[in-house]
Amino acid sequence: MKLWQIVFKSLRQHNLSTGFAIANIALGVALLVAVISLREQVHANLTQVGLGVDAILGPKGSPLQIVLNGLYHMDEMPSKIKWTYYQKVLGNPIVEEGIPFCTGHSYAGFRVNAIDQAFLMNFEYLPDRNFSFRPEDGGKGRAFSTGEEAVAGWAVAKELGLKLDQTFNPICGVSTGPIHKSNIKFVGILAPTGTPHDRAIYIPLNTFYTLDGHGDETARMVVDEQYREISGAYLKIKRIRGHALHPGIQDLRYNINQSSEAQLVVPNEVLPKLFDMIGWVDGAFLAVAVLVTVLGTMCLLVALVSALRERRRDIALMRSIGATRKIIFGLVLSESLAISLFGGVLGLILGHGIVAIGSQYINAETGLRFSWSHISMADVSMLPALVVGGILAGLFPAIQAYRLGVLTNLRPMS
Amino acid sequence: MIVVLENIQVSYRTGGELLTVLDIPSWYIAEGAQVSIFGPSGCGKSTLLHVVAGLLAPTKGSVVVCGQELTQMGEAKLDHFRAANMGYIFQDFNLLQAYTAAENILLGMTFSHQKPDQHSIKKLLDRVGLSHRSQHHPAELSIGERQRVAIARALACKPKLILADEPTGSLDPVHSHEVVTLLKETCLELGCSLIVVSHDQSVVDAFDSSVSFMELNRAFAPVPPMSNFGGAL
Numbered sequence: 320m321k322l323w324q325i326v327f328k329s330l331r332q333h334n335l336s337t338g339f340a341i342a343n344i345a346l347g348v349a350l351l352v353a354v355i356s357l358r359e360q361v362h363a364n365l366t367q368v369g370l371g372v373d374a375i376l377g378p379k380g381s382p383l384q385i386v387l388n389g390l391y392h393m394d395e396m397p398s399k400i401k402w403t404y405y406q407k408v409l410g411n412p413i414v415e416e417g418i419p420f421c422t423g424h425s426y427a428g429f430r431v432n433a434i435d436q437a438f439l440m441n442f443e444y445l446p447d448r449n450f451s452f453r454p455e456d457g458g459k460g461r462a463f464s465t466g467e468e469a470v471a472g473w474a475v476a477k478e479l480g481l482k483l484d485q486t487f488n489p490i491c492g493v494s495t496g497p498i499h500k501s502n503i504k505f506v507g508i509l510a511p512t513g514t515p516h517d518r519a520i521y522i523p524l525n526t527f528y529t530l531d532g533h534g535d536e537t538a539r540m541v542v543d544e545q546y547r548e549i550s551g552a553y554l555k556i557k558r559i560r561g562h563a564l565h566p567g568i569q570d571l572r573y574n575i576n577q578s579s580e581a582q583l584v585v586p587n588e589v590l591p592k593l594f595d596m597i598g599w600v601d602g603a604f605l606a607v608a609v610l611v612t613v614l615g616t617m618c619l620l621v622a623l624v625s626a627l628r629e630r631r632r633d634i635a636l637m638r639s640i641g642a643t644r645k646i647i648f649g650l651v652l653s654e655s656l657a658i659s660l661f662g663g664v665l666g667l668i669l670g671h672g673i674v675a676i677g678s679q680y681i682n683a684e685t686g687l688r689f690s691w692s693h694i695s696m697a698d699v700s701m702l703p704a705l706v707v708g709g710i711l712a713g714l715f716p717a718i719q720a721y722r723l724g725v726l727t728n729l730r731p732m733s
Numbered sequence: 734m735i736v737v738l739e740n741i742q743v744s745y746r747t748g749g750e751l752l753t754v755l756d757i758p759s760w761y762i763a764e765g766a767q768v769s770i771f772g773p774s775g776c777g778k779s780t781l782l783h784v785v786a787g788l789l790a791p792t793k794g795s796v797v798v799c800g801q802e803l804t805q806m807g808e809a810k811l812d813h814f815r816a817a818n819m820g821y822i823f824q825d826f827n828l829l830q831a832y833t834a835a836e837n838i839l840l841g842m843t844f845s846h847q848k849p850d851q852h853s854i855k856k857l858l859d860r861v862g863l864s865h866r867s868q869h870h871p872a873e874l875s876i877g878e879r880q881r882v883a884i885a886r887a888l889a890c891k892p893k894l895i896l897a898d899e900p901t902g903s904l905d906p907v908h909s910h911e912v913v914t915l916l917k918e919t920c921l922e923l924g925c926s927l928i929v930v931s932h933d934q935s936v937v938d939a940f941d942s943s944v945s946f947m948e949l950n951r952a953f954a955p956v957p958p959m960s961n962f963g964g965a966l
Contacts, residue, residue, distance in 0.1 A: 320836065320839045320840055320842075320843040320849060325840070325843075328831050328832060328836075329831065331831070332830075332831040632827075633829055633830075633831075636827045636829060637829070637840070637844065638812070639786075639788065639815075639821055639827075640816065640821070640840065640841045640844050640845075640886070641812060641813070641815060641816020641817075641841070641844030641845045641846075641890070642812070642816075642844045643808075643809050643812040643813070644808065644809070644812075645809065646844070725788055726783060726788055726789060729823065729827065
């Protein structure tokens, strides 16, 4: 009979306390894995090279507000900037490309952003990844040209059931406001990108100015560049040594920020501040998860100690038929390890299941894409931690079992 | 000689006084012998078996079993020695409840470092008349059947000495006779020595060689029958 068979028999003999200990550990591990995995993936999602944007030229106000509005289609732009100022910035030698946009409109809860056509043609939302159109439209999807045309992000089309040639009327505002009766036609639906770009509708910049109801003053912006305003612009900065942003960005930012016209925001610098702001929330989640895991390990200790009380006679009997103290010690320790490892593996599976379910919800809400199979720091460190936890929890009962006297525990039962 | 005891004393300190419960000047058992030790309940017969089995170290004296001095052995070595050379049968069966009859025997083999041998287990269960009950747990066996499994387990490691402590204490006279006969026969077949302690006269009568524990143990001090043997008699 192998050691593992004896361990398995013993665990099965105390299936209630064993099951309870396994469930506790599994729950704690699942929470830890889920919290850490989601945390890591949120961080990765929000810092992935600024979603292809090196810098955002935006109006004066909160830099975080500009990033959230410009990149994540949340919140609102604090103000507008002059087209002429944008052109001036575009003329700086370290600025390779600019994509101007206007925000502030919506449709069925999704943002409608007016943007330069270059966004759909040349923009890399991730390194070497350009937008394409979803294959189910049979290659009929295309970028908008000037006119009453629009391109929908993948998640928008999926949630609203949009089809090509379908028309819509955007709302002036992000939640409520007058409806522009412009009958804009969808001419393309983007393939999924796993970024917030999936959750917006894009129309041509000039269409924005001439939307029905915007009035003559706004319409004048099409022809009069001195008068034209935009919400902001994505900027692509020249790189040096392959990846690093050109150091001239510091001077550029200083000069822009000193002006009264606009500010330059680098998303990769701003987003960590968002993490600092919400850090206490995931810290609290993490603390709860750690607490549940510690409780699970303590539950394992209690289960082993109480099982030991019931098994004193069995252990004494094993000793009387030749099991050495070391074997008994090893048996109890192995049981502890088996429970913690089994609970741990179950917890890992459960944790990834939580990520899979949670990711669908988060993806629907934010457009951020998560993978259930993401290997987080928790996955890597969990099994060694459980081995240590299992040994620590099993040590006390194992020592008790080791010390158990044979004769005192073999008294007749009757 | 399979067992040689010399100047054995087992004493406990209780209430500030030293109480000697076992005092045997000299006792020998020949190899292959089958001996019963009789005496009333609570007189220290089990203590003697515990000393012979190495489960209890005597306060002084020498215990030689199968040519090995047990009092000089470390605990781990003693555990190995016991597993390899002795089989112990208790009064109340002491089978592991989570294990089937066959597994209880297998466990004995495992701890005595014998290669698990299904054929031997089947043969042993056949011999004790329980081959049809091999997959039954102790709770599913009758009292007599449980004691047969205990005998089979004690024999599984092919011991040189079987120690049986009141093996029929929980059995009715019919089963008691069956178990004693089985014990004697199987020990004879395997060529191992047998020491049985019992307070049951019918068990004692089944052996050619019997020893009175009161004569063997100098520490035994008879007390008035009513208070000492009331339960047993």
